[in-house]
Amino acid sequence: MLSLFIGFTLVAALGLGHHYGLLAVRETTKGSDNHPRRVVVLTFLGLLAIHTVEILAFAGAYKALLAWGGLGSFGGGFDESWSGLVYFSGINFATLGYTQIETSGPIRMINMMQSLGGFMVLTWSATFLYSVSARAWQK
Numbered sequence: 166m167l168s169l170f171i172g173f174t175l176v177a178a179l180g181l182g183h184h185y186g187l188l189a190v191r192e193t194t195k196g197s198d199n200h201p202r203r204v205v206v207l208t209f210l211g212l213l214a215i216h217t218v219e220i221l222a223f224a225g226a227y228k229a230l231l232a233w234g235g236l237g238s239f240g241g242g243f244d245e246s247w248s249g250l251v252y253f254s255g256i257n258f259a260t261l262g263y264t265q266i267e268t269s270g271p272i273r274m275i276n277m278m279q280s281l282g283g284f285m286v287l288t289w290s291a292t293f294l295y296s297v298s299a300r301a302w303q304k
């Protein structure tokens with residue numbers, strides 16, 4: 166149950182951070198109403214930056230949790246490098262964890278919660294980009 170709580174807490178932080186990231190993207194694109202293509206491109210690039218930071222944050226959380234021990238391990242094709250953690254986090258975030266890296270132990274619950282959180286914020290971002298694009302293309 167500890168791992169489920171950790172996963173829930175990480176996803177809650179993800180949601181809060183994503184909310185404020187979207188607000189920052191919206192603020193950044195203010196005043197570009199006369200340049201609809203610019204708004205769409207800046208929004209896309211802002212979302213790309215937000216998701217990259219989110220993936221890196223989860224990679225950092227996995228690094229800390231693996232160092233802490235007691236929550237399981239990564240196996241299979243995991244090479245125990247920072248790039249391996251970023252790869253695992255990104256694949257898990259964007260494709261529900263279908264990778265050659267295997268998790269064992271309670272850390273699997275955190276892995277599952279990251280997949281849920283990634284799905285939630287990716288669809289949130291898609292909706293945000295769609296609404297920005299719809300407004301921009303109407304002008």
